[in-house]
Amino acid sequence: xxxxxxxxxxxxxxxxxxxxxxxxxxxxxxxxxxxxxxxxxxxxxxxxxxxxxxxxxxxxxxxxxxxxxxxxxxxxxxxxxxxxxxxxxxxxxxxxxxxxxxxxxxxxxxxxxxxxxxxxxxxxxxxxxxxxxxxxxxxxxxxxxxxxxxxxxxxxxxxxxxxxxxxxxxxxxxxxxxxxxxxxxxxxxxxxxxxxxxxxxxxxxxxxxxxxxxxxxxxxxxxxxxxxxxxxxxxxxxxxxxxxxxxxxxxxxxxxxxxxxxxxxxxxxxxxxxxxxxxxxxxxxxxxxxxxxxxxxxxxxxxxxxxxxxxxxxxxxxxxxxxxxxxxxxxxxxxxxxxxxxxxxxxxxxxxxxxxxxxxxxxxxxxxxxxxxxxxxxxxxxxxxxxxxxxxxxxxxxxxxxx
Numbered sequence: 001x002x003x004x005x006x007x008x009x010x011x012x013x014x015x016x017x018x019x020x021x022x023x024x025x026x027x028x029x030x031x032x033x034x035x036x037x038x039x040x041x042x043x044x045x046x047x048x049x050x051x052x053x054x055x056x057x058x059x060x061x062x063x064x065x066x067x068x069x070x071x072x073x074x075x076x077x078x079x080x081x082x083x084x085x086x087x088x089x090x091x092x093x094x095x096x097x098x099x100x101x102x103x104x105x106x107x108x109x110x111x112x113x114x115x116x117x118x119x120x121x122x123x124x125x126x127x128x129x130x131x132x133x134x135x136x137x138x139x140x141x142x143x144x145x146x147x148x149x150x151x152x153x154x155x156x157x158x159x160x161x162x163x164x165x166x167x168x169x170x171x172x173x174x175x176x177x178x179x180x181x182x183x184x185x186x187x188x189x190x191x192x193x194x195x196x197x198x199x200x201x202x203x204x205x206x207x208x209x210x211x212x213x214x215x216x217x218x219x220x221x222x223x224x225x226x227x228x229x230x231x232x233x234x235x236x237x238x239x240x241x242x243x244x245x246x247x248x249x250x251x252x253x254x255x256x257x258x259x260x261x262x263x264x265x266x267x268x269x270x271x272x273x274x275x276x277x278x279x280x281x282x283x284x285x286x287x288x289x290x291x292x293x294x295x296x297x298x299x300x301x302x303x304x305x306x307x308x309x310x311x312x313x314x315x316x317x318x319x320x321x322x323x324x325x326x327x328x329x330x331x332x333x334x335x336x337x338x339x340x341x342x343x344x345x346x347x348x349x350x351x352x353x354x355x356x357x358x359x360x361x362x363x364x365x366x367x368x369x370x371x372x373x374x375x376x377x378x379x380x381x382x383x384x385x386x387x388x389x390x391x392x393x394x395x396x397x398x399x400x401x402x403x
Contacts, residue, residue, distance in 0.1 A: 012088040019093065025084040030056065030095060031103055034076040036206035047072065048206065049080060049095070057094040058082075067099040074207045075109025078102055108207050112214050115241060119216070124223050130247045131228040134196050136262050139166045141195030141227065143186035146171035150203045150232070150253040157257035162264040168193055174202040179212035184221040191227050198225070199256045200242065201232030210234050213242040222246055232256035360384040372397040 006014075019025055032049030039045055043062030048055050058080060060068060072078065082097040119125060140158055144151050146169065158165055170186035173179045183200065190198045200222070202210070212218060213233045222229050222245045231246035232253040243249040250256035301307055361369040362382050369375050375394050383390040 008091065009088065012086060012091050015091075015093075016086040016088055019085055027081065028084060028095075029079055029081045031077070031079045032056065033108065034072055034074060034078055035108075035208055037072055037074050045072070049078070050208070057092060058097055059094055060097040060100065064096075064098045067097070070102060072100065073109075075112065076102060077109075108211065112207075112241070115214065115216055115219075116244065119219055119241065119245065124219060125244045129223070133228050133230070133248060133259065136267055137162070137165065137196040137260055139168065139195045140260055141190035141193065141198035142167065142169045143172050143183060143190065143198060143200040144169075144202050144253075145174045148203055150201060153252075153254045154199055154232075154257045157254055158261045161258070161261045164264065165261060168195055174212060175205070175209050180215040180217050183212055183218050187218075187221040187225055187229070191225055195227055197228045197230065197260050199230045199232055199250075199253070199260055200246070201250075201253055201256065202234070203253070204235040204238060210238060210240055213240040215241070218242055219245045230256045230260055359390075372399050 030049055032051050035048045035050055035055075037045075037047040043065065045060040045065070045068070047058050049058055050056070060080075060082075064082075067081075079101045080095060080097040081099040081101075082095050084093060084095050086093045123129065142151060142154055144154070151169065155167060155169075158167060168190065170189055172186040173182040187198070187200065201213075204210075210233055213231070219241050222231070222242060228247045229245075230248045230250055231240070231242045232250040232255065233240045233242055236251035248259055250259055360383070361375075362384070363369050363375055363379060367374070369381060375381055375397065377394050377397055379394045381392050381394060383392060
């Protein structure tokens with residue numbers, strides 16, 4: 001007998017009817033830990049409720065938002081009340097929550113906060129232990145899954161910024177059992193390889209998807225790394241222990257590539273600018289050194305003994321000339337004074353008077369006879385005239401009666 005064939009939509013509608021007619025699934029209260037939480041722009045809220053054994057997809061549509069009195073966070077332990085129904089478009093079932101109550105922090109969130117507190121007290125988040133990122137990277141290391149958007153974004157952006165960059169990828173397991181050991185081994189391996197800087201991380205996900213980066217072993221491997229580590233785990237709103245321990249935290253893998261790798265063209269441009277500045281500084285210093293050398297040469301030339309001798313000789317010659325001029329002046333003035341004195345003497349010279357017919361009379365012993373009383377009759381007198389001396393005897397002395 002030929003069996004009837006049904007469409008997918010028919011089956012989904014049938015299951016929807018079964019669940020819709022099941023009283024147990026209406027108004028049901030379910031407790032669990034919130035994960036994979038998304039506040040959609042439409043106003044709907046999508047999340048998963050999970051416990052140690054399973055996970056249930058949930059949605060709170062915007063017309064029920066009044067049933068949520070606080071803003072849910074990843075890791076919250078809640079009690080959601082609503083109906084379990086099938087979403088007929090894709091055949092998945094979910095809890096359509098109408099009321100949500102906070103039941104306390106979930107187990108993963110408590111473990112996260114406890115480890116965060118312990119590591120902070122150890123000083124593993126302290127700024128003084130964080131290594132600076134190198135200004136220029138020639139060898140980049142990556143610890144992440146070998147496939148996926150994260151590694152593609154890192155490689156694409158890193159190569160775009162520096163086409164000559166060498167990249168070493170450690171293909172790590174980033175989720176599930178064995179992920180912690182794989183990430184730790186990747187960090188240790190890239191330290192041995194000797195990369196300049198490494199990026200560790202993965203794409204976004206729920207708190208349990210990212211949990212390998214919240215383990216203490218990974219935190220200690222990052223802290224012990226000799227190579228600077230950039231953490232790029234999840235999306236911008238995701239925060240892990242690795243983010244706190246790493247030397248730098250990037251909101252996304254793309255941002256991590258931008259932090260790690262400088263733009264090659266910009267680096268070359270800066271180097272050219274530095275080279276030009278160094279050349280200018282060298283030329284300026286050479287010019288200043290040449291000026292100092294010329295000044296020193298001038299000083300040495302001035303202080304040289306020969307130069308000083310020439311200067312002293314010149315100074316002596318100048319002084320000799322001044323002295324000669326002074327002496328010539330004195331001699332000229334004295335000659336003039338002598339000529340004046342000679343003229344005056346000539347005017348009173350006895351010889352000149354003798355030439356005018358006068359005679360100079362002197363008695364014995366050469367005493368000048370100026371009066372008749374200076375000689376007696378019979379005395380010998382000498383009369384000097386212009387061409388000789390006349391010796392005479394006084395015959396008579398007649399005084400001038402008019403006097």
